[in-house]
Amino acid sequence: MRIGIIGCGIAGQAAATGLARDGHDVTVLERSATARPLGAGLLLQPSGLLVLDRLGLRSETERWGATIHALDGRTVRGRRVLDLEYRGEHGLGIHRAALFNLLHQATLASGAKLRLDFEVVAIENFERPWLLSKSGEREGPFDLVLDCAGAHDTVRDALNPRVRAPLYPWGALWTAVPDRGDAWKGLLRQTYDGASLMMGVLPIGRAPDSAFTGPHVAFFWSLPLVEYERQKQAGLGALKPRMLAAWPQIRPLIDEIASIEQFALATYRDVVMRPWRRGNVLVLGDAAHATSPQLGQGANLALIDAITIAHCVRKCQTAPDAIDLYRRMRRAHIAYYQLTSRALTPAFQSHSRVMAFLRDTFLVGARYVPFGGYVTRTTLSGIRKLPWGLWQMPD
Secondary structure, rough: OOOEEOOOOOHHHHHHHHHHHOOOEEEEEEEOOOOOOOOEEEEEEEHHHHHHHOOOOOOHHHHHEEEEEEEEEEOOOOOEEEEOOOOOOOOEEHHHHHHHHHHHHHHHHHOOOOEEOOOEEEEEOOOOOEEOOOOEEEEEEHHHOEEEOOOOOOHHOOOOOOOOEEOOOOEEEEEEEEEOOOOOOEEEEEEOOOOOOEEEEEEEEEOOOOOOOOEEEEEEEEHHHHHHHHHHHHHHHHHHHEEEEEEHHHHHHHHOOOHHHOOOOOOOOOOOOOEEOOOOEEOOOOOHHHHHHHHHOHHHHHHHHHHHHHHHHHHHOOHHHHHHHHHHHHHHHHHHHOOOOOHHHHHHOOOOOHHHHHHHHOOOHHHHHOOHHHHHHHHHOOOOOOOOOOOOOOO
């Protein structure tokens, strides 16, 4: 098949790699003039690591990242409210640039073509798609188009006028800093004060282009988006005392931050799109089902989407059959994480005292309820699906 992929992110590059290795004529179209990642760090779950293993990238990914054995969340008064262990598996914190670079090298090596500075603004003929750029260029026709343009995608609006993608009212300031004493290894740590204050430290291993060659962490600070400009104007001098008052142990990390400009603002959308296709155009990854980051599943779901569409194209003779098979394979898994993320978000990012109370009272004890530990561990690992059961890697 001739396959066009919109977007050079995690889903787009993983799908391009799998499909091009199978001998398909793949073209990746990226809006930016240079292929580059956005963001500081992410958490790869065991499910995402399985996909990278299938792509032959796991060992190199683990050399860049940092092993995460558990998640530890506590209130500012030290009360533990989140205590999740992987047990026999592990997660992997990694700098987004490191994962991007590994996927990018695999994409180029697979034979997929990459066309930069091509911002897709319209699609013609959804049965035999042509992609139109902002500058008036056309690319096509394709037998299959995969829209992997991310949570803030605008192309999907032409596929499904009923799509909903509201912006979450809360975001996060992110930055990557050296962990010079390797003091934060092994755990994703979070600190809360109610649901309106959340900060976290995620070990991410080595950081590309950093002058420090040792371990790094991604540090994040949650905030309502309406406060962002005011916080930026107030600068780091106003933010540091609030951070240290809530979590004094992070001082060595905070001392690595010299300016508010070192933080990047991450925003999130709650994307609901049904169906994910129109004709022979299929939407993958965050463009189809972005959620809040509370369960740390965004990159993992994108990788699974990519490996699944490669499997479906391999198994089917036509693009419509491949899309139908993909929909049947992915809907129950994606639905579980969309619903669970949506339910948990107000307990971590809101002004609700009730949600914070429920979180602090019941969340840590969930693993002691019959089957509770099993459900929480498999949820964390990225393999639960609705109504009951576990996701499995395609053959």
